[in-house]
Amino acid sequence: MPAKSKAQQKAAGAALAAKRGEARKSDLQGASKEMYESMTEAELEELASTSRKGKPERVGDK
Structure with a gap:
């Protein structure tokens, strides 16, 4: 996905970095903290590896 x-x-x-131990879990906030708790490392890697080119900053942005 x-x-x-x-x-x-x-x-x-950010969540993936914390899951791998490259960043502290206590530094996470908001969506990244929820992702850390609810997703596997493989799922996070798939999301994090998505290219940013052509994507809006936020889902609601045009």
């Missing part, structure tokens, strides 16, 4: 926005891709990247 590819990311739908740049913000979603960035949040997944």
Whole structure:
């Protein structure tokens, strides 16, 4: 499942870094914290590896 926005891709990247031990879990907030708790490392990697080119900053942006 590819990311739908740049913000979603960035949040997944932050959650993935924490899941791998490259960042602290306590630094996560908002969507990245929820992603950390509810998604597997493989799911986070898939979202985080999505290209940002052509994506809106947020889903509601045009």
